[in-house]
Amino acid sequence: MSPAHAGRAFLAILLRELLRFVQQRERFFAALVRPLVWLLVFAAGFRATLGLSIIPPYETYITYDVYVVPGLIGLIQLFNGMQNSLSMVYDREMGSMRVLLATPLPRGFLLIARMLSGTAVSIIQVYAFLAIAALCGTEVPPEGLLPLLPVLIVTGLALSALGMFLSSRIRQLENFAGVMNFLIFPMFFMSSALYPLWRVREGSVLLYEFCRFNPFTYMVELVRSALYLQFNATALAVVVATLLVFGTAALIGYTPARGGPAAGRPGGG
Amino acid sequence: MDAAANSRESTVKPPTEPAAPVLRVQNLSYAYGKYKALDAVSLELRPGRVTALLGPNGAGKTTLFSLITGLFDSRQGDIEIVGHAIRRARSRALAQLGIVFQAQTLDLDLSVEQNLRYFAALRGLPGKEARQRITALLDEIGLAEKRKAKVRTLSGGQRRRVEIARALLDQPALLLLDEPSIGLDIATRRWLIEHVHRLAEQEGIAILMATHLVDEVMPEDELIVLDEGRVIARGQVDDVVRQSGADNLDEAFTRLTSKSGKAKPGAQP
Secondary structure, eight states, rough: OHHHHHHHHHHHHHHHHHHHHHHHHHEEEHHHHHHHEEEEEIIHHHHOOOOOOTTOOOOOOOOOOHHHHHHHHHHHHHHHHHHHHEEEEEEHHHHHHHHTTTTSSSSHHHHHHHHHHHHHHHHHHHHHHHHHHHHOOOOOOGGGGHHHHHHHHHHHHHHHHHHHHHHHOOOSSGHHHHHHHHTTHHHHHHHSSOOHHHHHHHHHHHHHHHHTTTTHHHHHHHHHHHTTTTOOHHHHHHHHHHHHHHHHHHHHOOOTTTTTTTTTSSSOO | OOOOHHHHHHHOOOOOOOOSSSSEEEEEEEEEEEEEEEEEEEEEEOOEEEEEEOOOTTTSHHHHHHHHSSSSSSSSSSEEEEEEETTTTTHHHTTTEEOOOOSSSOOOBBBBBHHHHHHHHHHOOOOOHHHHHHHHHHTTTTTTTTTTBGGGGGOHHHHHHHHHHHHHHHOOOOOOOEEETOOOOOOHHHHHHHHHHHHHHHHHOEEEEESOOOGGTTSSSSEEEETEEEEEEEEEEEHHHHHOOOOHHHHHHHHHGGTTTTOOOOOOO
């Protein structure tokens, strides 16, 4: 595979994901509505009742809607990672993944390209969400928007890797909904997305420990730090480790012989 | 290839050395757990010839295609495409290959042109060359006016034509067609069979077409009959019919596959 071929193929995979995203308007709106409901309904309700003390990286008292923005960014990327995973299972079931994998490109390259293109879509969703949040009166630090970009690439890739790992383990599309229910909501709620961990510990030490071992907590904290121009080395280390573990497991475990037309079972033809 | 087949080759092309095989499969076996889907299959395909791979449902045709395209791995047996072993030189081998899978695999939300450009990029075709090939191929399959149409709006037959064009984008030496006529009307089936033979004759492509429909096999085709994962007959159509003691291919196919108890002349009304 020459560098020119690799570049052309990567751009094609990226462009295809972006085209599909733009053309599936419902998907775009659904991706935005979900965090906006949390921000404009849930957070607005809690804003009056929940006070937050000054905790890093914030240098002053903040309102609850400002606190949940990094968590909702994480939620967008989490859902997008799972959407990619669903899309890969669907593509495998429908057979279009077989067309991709039967091209003269290394399988690892194709899977990484899919992860990167999914991450690119999630980044567009995040910035669209931040723009709407700012328009609705939530304070979004403009100086943090650029440093946020590399962080979103790493967190997006880690969640895409998790999604791809799941898609490598799921045999059929029907099994997907169950896995999602047992993954997305526990990951989101057992993290620092909606409440600071010191508050969680006050309520339940056990839950606090779950939150501490949840990689999504560190993704949210990495985003929070970047937005306020701070560097959280621990969070970055955990996110990168998550990316490497699930990325490697997905690349090793992904096989077209699992699921798909006539794949992994006799009787195809 | 066995002795009978070799002697037939020598009668078909006596004046010259037979062309080097485009596809060589030797002693290939594959099992899904304890179920042996392919058992020591060997075959060779030469340029400019159509080979019909005839077998009832579950004979192992799709498994064979999955192995030739590198989607499945088998440690038992060898596959070479234009001299490149799929196990050792996967990219070079697949660069010579075009495939139309049994399930339709176009992206429904993209246009005909977007689908073809996506695939051209995956094959490494530069933009200008890709555009020229797409124009030529769409003219050839009679769908030039559908260039900008979303695939979702095309009929099943039109989608199949686009898939054939997609498989030919990179001018492959070997074209695999896995039951390409399933779900197509009679006129489209006729067009497809004629087009496939035209491709072999005019462009010298070696074509392996899996089917369970005996009326899709032309008298001039090479024929390989696969049943329960084994090659049970091979040769030119007349030879296979004569050797089976039958009067026609329909009857020969029934006789040859009757041992498994699931044969089924596949003549489609």
